[in-house]
Amino acid sequence: xxxxxxxxxxxxxxxxxxxxxxxxxxxxxxxxxxxxxxxxxxxxxxxxxxxxxxxxxxxxxxxxxxxxxxxxxxxxxxxxxxxxxxxxxxxxxxxxxxxxxxxxxxxxxxxxxxxxxxxxxxxxxxxxxxxxxxxxxxxxxxxxxxxxxxxxxxxxxxxxxxxxxxxxxxxxxxxxxxxxxxxxxxxxxxxxxxxxxxxxxxxxxxxxxxxxxxxxxxxxxxxxxxxxxxxxxxxxxxxxxxxxxxxxxxxxxxxxxxxxxxxxxxxxxxxxxxxxxxxxxxxxxxxxxxxxxxxxxxxxxxxxxxxxxxxxxxxxxxxxxxxxxxxxx
Amino acid sequence: xxxxxxxxxxxxxxxxxxxxxxxxxxxxxxxxxxxxxxxxxxxxxxxxxxxxxxxxxxxxxxxxxxxxxxxxxxxxxxxxxxxxxxxxxxxxxxxxxxxxxxxxxxxxxxxxxxxxxxxxxxxxxxxxxxxxxxxxxxxxxxxxxxxxxxxxxxxxxxxxxxxxxxxxxxxxxxxxxxxxxxxxxxxxxxxxxxxxxxxxxxxxxxxxxxxxxxxxxxxxxxxxxxxxxxxxxxxxxxxxxxxxxxxxxxxxxxxxxx
Numbered sequence: 170x171x172x173x174x175x176x177x178x179x180x181x182x183x184x185x186x187x188x189x190x191x192x193x194x195x196x197x198x199x200x201x202x203x204x205x206x207x208x209x210x211x212x213x214x215x216x217x218x219x220x221x222x223x224x225x226x227x228x229x230x231x232x233x234x235x236x237x238x239x240x241x242x243x244x245x246x247x248x249x250x251x252x253x254x255x256x257x258x259x260x261x262x263x264x265x266x267x268x269x270x271x272x273x274x275x276x277x278x279x280x281x282x283x284x285x286x287x288x289x290x291x292x293x294x295x296x297x298x299x300x301x302x303x304x305x306x307x308x309x310x311x312x313x314x315x316x317x318x319x320x321x322x323x324x325x326x327x328x329x330x331x332x333x334x335x336x337x338x339x340x341x342x343x344x345x346x347x348x349x350x351x352x353x354x355x356x357x358x359x360x361x362x363x364x365x366x367x368x369x370x371x372x373x374x375x376x377x378x379x380x381x382x383x384x385x386x387x388x389x390x391x392x393x394x395x396x397x398x399x400x401x402x403x404x405x406x407x408x409x410x411x412x413x414x415x416x417x418x419x420x421x422x423x424x425x426x427x428x429x430x431x432x433x434x435x436x437x438x439x440x441x442x443x444x445x446x447x448x449x450x451x452x453x454x455x456x457x458x459x460x461x462x463x464x465x466x467x468x469x470x471x472x473x474x475x476x477x478x479x480x481x482x483x484x485x486x487x488x489x490x491x492x493x494x495x496x497x498x
Numbered sequence: 499x500x501x502x503x504x505x506x507x508x509x510x511x512x513x514x515x516x517x518x519x520x521x522x523x524x525x526x527x528x529x530x531x532x533x534x535x536x537x538x539x540x541x542x543x544x545x546x547x548x549x550x551x552x553x554x555x556x557x558x559x560x561x562x563x564x565x566x567x568x569x570x571x572x573x574x575x576x577x578x579x580x581x582x583x584x585x586x587x588x589x590x591x592x593x594x595x596x597x598x599x600x601x602x603x604x605x606x607x608x609x610x611x612x613x614x615x616x617x618x619x620x621x622x623x624x625x626x627x628x629x630x631x632x633x634x635x636x637x638x639x640x641x642x643x644x645x646x647x648x649x650x651x652x653x654x655x656x657x658x659x660x661x662x663x664x665x666x667x668x669x670x671x672x673x674x675x676x677x678x679x680x681x682x683x684x685x686x687x688x689x690x691x692x693x694x695x696x697x698x699x700x701x702x703x704x705x706x707x708x709x710x711x712x713x714x715x716x717x718x719x720x721x722x723x724x725x726x727x728x729x730x731x732x733x734x735x736x737x738x739x740x741x742x743x744x745x746x747x748x749x750x751x752x753x754x755x756x
Binding site: 253281 | 500501504505508509511512513517579580581583584585586587588589590595747748749750751
């Protein structure tokens with residue numbers, strides 16, 4: 170089967186030095202032996218917490234970083250020795266406000282990158298028009314980018330990444346900080362790309378996004394792939410568990426610590442949703458921890474209490490929770 | 499060729515901070531003109547050299563602010579916008595991408611130098627021989643290009659060192675002191691003359707003075723040739739530094755590329 174991306178035992182160590190009089194060298198293993206096979210036309214997700222090694226992995230695959238050891242090929246070309254061939258075939262999009270020339274219009278940004286990415290002059294105008302249409306910026310293309318919202322910038326990032334019709338597109342947290350409506354539009358655009366045969370490697374923090382879009386997902390933590398499979402396959406990692414969700418207002422750290430050590434509890438976490446906290450407790454399926462949890466939350470104002478089956482997010486928490494070390498990337 | 503021309507012009511608009519009319523006129527046209535007048539009147543007062551010496555020298559030097567700071571911005575502002583990674587992901591030759599960026603700044607410098615020479619001559623009553631004008635245009639263009647490549651070299655350093663504007667500021671002062679524009683070269687210590695010989699502007703100022711004195715293009719050619727060589731040398735150094743820093747960034751993650 171033709172592979173768009175193949176990585177074998179990919180490793181990257183960062184070496185830093187601090188201090189002048191008494192310099193101290195620090196080595197950080199950001200990626201520690203990643204193996205990946207991404208098929209042509211596949212939409213592949215790479216999930217992991219901050220500092221898990223996602224961006225470092227992408228930077229090695231897109232030629233911006235040389236691996237400390239191991240090897241990787243994109244469209245059959247080596248990412249270290251055949252950089253020009255690789256760069257002709259890849260696009261790279263990352264989330265955030267930066268990465269565009271603010272003083273230029275969207276049109277001029279795309280014109281410049283069309284030159285940089287070698288789009289023939291005769292095709293530039295048509296291609297740029299198509300992409301502006303695709304990302305919904307037609308009519309706004311002559312405005313300076315400095316006045317764009319984050320969602321518009323993100324769509325422009327995608328248009329830029331597609332200028333030279335790449336075979337492989339790296340999307341590094343493209344929906345970060347984007348409002349829900351814009352995020353949905355982005356997902357539609359990405360799904361459309363995959364439908365046209367473009368291979369997409371997507372990193373994201375959003376489980377719903379990964380579950381909706383990705384053919385297969387790898388979970389990376391501590392610089393290593395911890396699990397790989399379809400969303401349904403990954404959910405098996407949370408098998409044998411049940412999940413209790415409690416809406417609360419004012420759960421303290423000490424109460425959370427107490428819940429963590431209750432018999433049968435595997436993981437617990439608190440997310441802030443609006444003004445409320447949502448306490449999620451994963452426990453062994455054979456143990457009902459609800460009464461113990463509510464007893465520990467005595468005095469805390471509570472809202473809805475729900476027991477449910479594990480989701481992909483629960484599986485992700487289970488996978489990441491058992492990874493040995495988290496390493497800064 | 500399009501990358502060099504079209505790409506260079508778009509990059510100029512994207513990365514040069516002084517393209518607004520007020521900044522352009524104030525910083526690049528009016529500022530150098532007052533500098534010319536200052537040194538011309540100071541020279542008159544001290545009796546060091548003629549008006550012609552200061553008018554021609556400062557007109558050639560007028561290109562330096564646009565070219566040195568512009569050349570620096572042309573590379574190091576990529577950091578400001580977070581676009582460096584996308585530029586480095588281009589499969590096109592780096593030499594074309596970056597050296598092409600010097601061309602609009604050189605054009606800018608030529609325009610500023612020509613304006614300063616024209617207005618300075620009119621205000622202070624210098625008569626430039628008509629026959630010298632084509633040669634002067636070539637001289638100002640070569641001086642501006644040389645200066646833009648010098649700025650590009652500083653910009654390349656800006657990829658590696660965050661405080662490159664400090665270097666650019668000091669460089670502008672060095673050009674003022676060491677190029678023989680305001681202090682006649684034979685009044686400078688020998689080592690300063692040597693350093694000045696390796697800087698842009700020095701030789702083009704000498705060539706321009708010969709042309710204005712009516713010596714003819716042939717007499718200006720040796721100095722013009724040296725200015726050209728200095729410019730080419732800085733272009734080579736800039737290209738080499740960009741190549742080295744890019745390779746180093748892939749090995750050591752030394753550039754915050756994205």
